[in-house]
Amino acid sequence: MIDFLTKMPKAELHLHIEGSLEPELMFALAQRNNIPLPYASLDDVRRAYQFENLQDFLDIYYASAAVLITEQDFYDLTWAYLEKCAEQNVVHSEIFFDPQTHTQRGISFKTVINGISRALADGKTQLGISSLLIMCFLRHLSAEEAMQTLVEAGPYIGQLAGVGLDSSELGHPPEKFSQVFAMASEMGLPAVAHAGEEGPAEYIWNALKLLKVKRIDHGVRCVDDPELVAVLRDNHIPLTVCPLSNTKLKVFEQMSQHNILELLDKGLNVTVNSDDPAYFGGYVNENFVALYQGLAMTQAQAVKLAQNSFNASFLENEEKQALLTRLDDFVARWPSSD
Numbered sequence: 001m002i003d004f005l006t007k008m009p010k011a012e013l014h015l016h017i018e019g020s021l022e023p024e025l026m027f028a029l030a031q032r033n034n035i036p037l038p039y040a041s042l043d044d045v046r047r048a049y050q051f052e053n054l055q056d057f058l059d060i061y062y063a064s065a066a067v068l069i070t071e072q073d074f075y076d077l078t079w080a081y082l083e084k085c086a087e088q089n090v091v092h093s094e095i096f097f098d099p100q101t102h103t104q105r106g107i108s109f110k111t112v113i114n115g116i117s118r119a120l121a122d123g124k125t126q127l128g129i130s131s132l133l134i135m136c137f138l139r140h141l142s143a144e145e146a147m148q149t150l151v152e153a154g155p156y157i158g159q160l161a162g163v164g165l166d167s168s169e170l171g172h173p174p175e176k177f178s179q180v181f182a183m184a185s186e187m188g189l190p191a192v193a194h195a196g197e198e199g200p201a202e203y204i205w206n207a208l209k210l211l212k213v214k215r216i217d218h219g220v221r222c223v224d225d226p227e228l229v230a231v232l233r234d235n236h237i238p239l240t241v242c243p244l245s246n247t248k249l250k251v252f253e254q255m256s257q258h259n260i261l262e263l264l265d266k267g268l269n270v271t272v273n274s275d276d277p278a279y280f281g282g283y284v285n286e287n288f289v290a291l292y293q294g295l296a297m298t299q300a301q302a303v304k305l306a307q308n309s310f311n312a313s314f315l316e317n318e319e320k321q322a323l324l325t326r327l328d329d330f331v332a333r334w335p336s337s338d
């Protein structure tokens with residue numbers, strides 16, 4: 001089964017590129033750019049990656065991003081992630097980036113987006129991986145700052161497939177960003193938002209109603225509201241669920257308590273994603289394996305989750321169909337089932 005999960009073609013729809021900064025690359029970039037780190041060794045880093053909640057993680061995640069300075073740094077970060085995708089049979093990825101994490105410390109928007117975009121273009125030609133880029137606003141910052149970021153993104157709009165909302169959820173509800181998302185929509189950018197990770201079901205409702213999102217990132221707390229579950233199901237609103245992230249940040253104490261398969265059973269379009277793989281113990285395949293080991297996920301459920309990942313993507317219908325066919329062919333050729 002692990003071999004099946006590893007080789008199965010799949011898409012990733014919830015990945016923060018800054019969250020794929022592995023400790024080894026962090027050390028290399030710190031040295032290259034002469035940036036002091038609060039860690040003496042890789043072991044030191046691993047010891048620091050123990051989190052009680054989302055904010056514990058975010059504090060370390062934003063501090064580590066300080067090693068990213070040049071366009072080449074953003075290229076190297078993105079390329080390392082794409083090499084992982086190739087290894088893990090992730091054939092399509094929709095990637096979040098947080099420009100404000102960088103512009104706030106004096107790195108230009110252009111440096112960030114050009115480094116990432118150049119790696120994504122090479123990922124397509126050299127590795128055959130398709131990708132789309134989603135710009136996230138940091139919800140702990142003001143709506144005005146988000147609006148400035150959207151304006152700054154204007155000249156690069158052709159490189160963006162959508163906008164998202166991330167960072168500290170509690171106390172920063174979706175409605176804070178209604179105007180920014182309305183403006184993004186006028187610019188032709190579809191929206192997604194983190195909601196119902198630590199925040200209540202009400203935040204999911206408001207992301208749908210006020211931000212008009214096409215997908216919910218996380219969304220696992222929807223189960224608190226049966227009416228919301230019905231709306232998500234009937235309107236085919238995908239949830240990009242991140243199992244290892246949720247256990248690392250104590251949204252669920254243990255994988256055996258995770259509700260992803262319950263949501264799948266209820267007919268929701270749930271997908272499996274890694275969120276911040278360098279911090280949470282693995283990439284997409286480690287997440288699939290954790291569901292197999294912690295929740296006894298079946299092969300049929302794994303295939304459904306991979307189908308969902310293509311169906312929930314922002315790809316054109318034709319491209320979606322091609323990837324779904326590739327998955328069907330893979331399953332048909334697999335010698336045994338569970």
Ligand SMILES: Nc1ncnc2[nH]cnc12
Binds near residue numbers: 275
């Ligand atoms: N899991 C997460 N939730 C909110 N913001 C994030 N930024 C990076 N990872 C995040």
Ligand SMILES: [Zn+2]
Binds near residue numbers: 014166194217275
């Ligand atoms: Zn996330």
